[in-house]
Amino acid sequence: MATQIFLADKATLDATKSNTDTIKTNVGSNADVASASGSVHAKIKDLKTALESSGKMKSQLFTSNGSFTVPAGVTVVWITAISGGAGGGGGINGGDYDSGKGGNGGVTSFGAFLSLIGGAGGGGASQYSGNIATGGTNSLTDVPPSASYANGNPGNTNNGAGGPGWYSSFGKGGDGGTGSRRGGGGASGVFIKDYPIPVTPGAAIPITIGSPGSPGVGNGGGGNGGNGGPGALLVSWS
Template sequence: MHRIDTPTAQKDKFGAGKNGFTRGNPQTGAPATDLDDDFFDSIQEELAGIVEASGVAMDKSKRNQVLTAVKALLLSRAHPFADIKADGAVAEALSNLGLHETGFATLTTSGSFTVPAGVTELCISAVAGGGGGGSGGGGDSSFFGGGGGSGGAGESIVKRKFAVSPGTIINITIGSGGIGSIASTATGSAPTAGGNTVIGSLITLHGGQPGINAGNGQNTAPGGGYGQGFPTGSYGGDGNLSVGSGNGAPGASSPFGGGGGAGRAGTDQGTDGTAGSGYGSGGGSGGGKYGTAPLTARGGNGGNGAPGIVMIEW
């Protein structure tokens, strides 16, 4: 294509080398710009080339074929934004809009997370390990036992936002679940607390505390105390010689898992509490022995607490 270049064109009308048209001036003798076949052929073929490149057949009766052709050429697919992905330009397109690609990462074991390019804020949900459940009281001689106290849940956060810098490596420690007590004929082993979940320098979530083992006795058998946590566990039931009241307690639930089930008092031996489910919940506690249980019968074992988890959105 070219600008008008006949002898009567107005020279440099739009800048150096950019000729234009003039209507002429009879008073000064300046002629109007002459038009020639070369110029009109140039315009015709430029416009016809656009229409034909789009695959549209030229039609003398239509006046919108260049517009139709441009749309077809620039928006070449039924879903034009697919062009961006197919051309590998998603990151560039989002950056131009001040946005970034979204993503989700889940860590159930300790490791690290690298903040993606363009990301300046993370939305994190996480929980520390739940505490182990206490065991129920056993029997020696004519003793009977109460129910153990259950484990507390780990500290948690849900969709909390943190400012970060792209490329930062965040070291993450996932808190382990606490170990439930192993019962005996007297007092069982000490249950343990859940581990802390540490997310770099952003936040430390504290593990749930263990339940307390139940005592035994000839007249009354106190239930075990609850484990501190988020929330706390529950007290075990007091024991009674002839009535199965020395039941264990359910573990504390977290936003990411239900607490372990409680063991009941038993005439053979106390039944075991169960482990916390999901993530961050406390272990259920064991029930105590009572009534016609053997003199050396043990109480129920405490259930383990559930481990922690970290979920990251951006």
């Protein structure tokens, strides 16, 4: 799904105020009513034209796979994105059991220009006393200024919490499963902000959104890990 967002610049806001201030409101006779009505309609039309022609920043948010068509006259876009968060590992409640590892998050990409690897799944809890479920880790890309949003916590730290996400849920790592031994938390997706990419007007650029990592299955009465969060990608241009 893609959501388009419009942000008016100062010039547009000033034009809006000017148009609003000049609308005739001193209405008395029927002739005045007709004149005022015509004035209102004319000013609304002027306002619509001003909004459409202003240099406002526009953005389109993708939360599922899709395609972005570069608008006419646009030669650069800015990308903010996160890949899929990983699932948390399963927990155990004692006994001779091992639990499942959380699944890795999926890749978020913008055509051939940008690819962000998903977070790694949290480790499953183990029966062996010396083994602590590991937290998932990020794999950084070679595209600056990409950065790991956060690794998952080991099963014995912060209750195996997963890494945080963008706007809470996008790319979040799943928590480790509950039990006497908790699973490790899944890593967040790799995050990038306001990355400039040169583009060609009219080009259709495919967008892939990273899938959430699956939860590791608990064993021996332990809980399953948490799901990872899906990725997201925001395209901005002016």
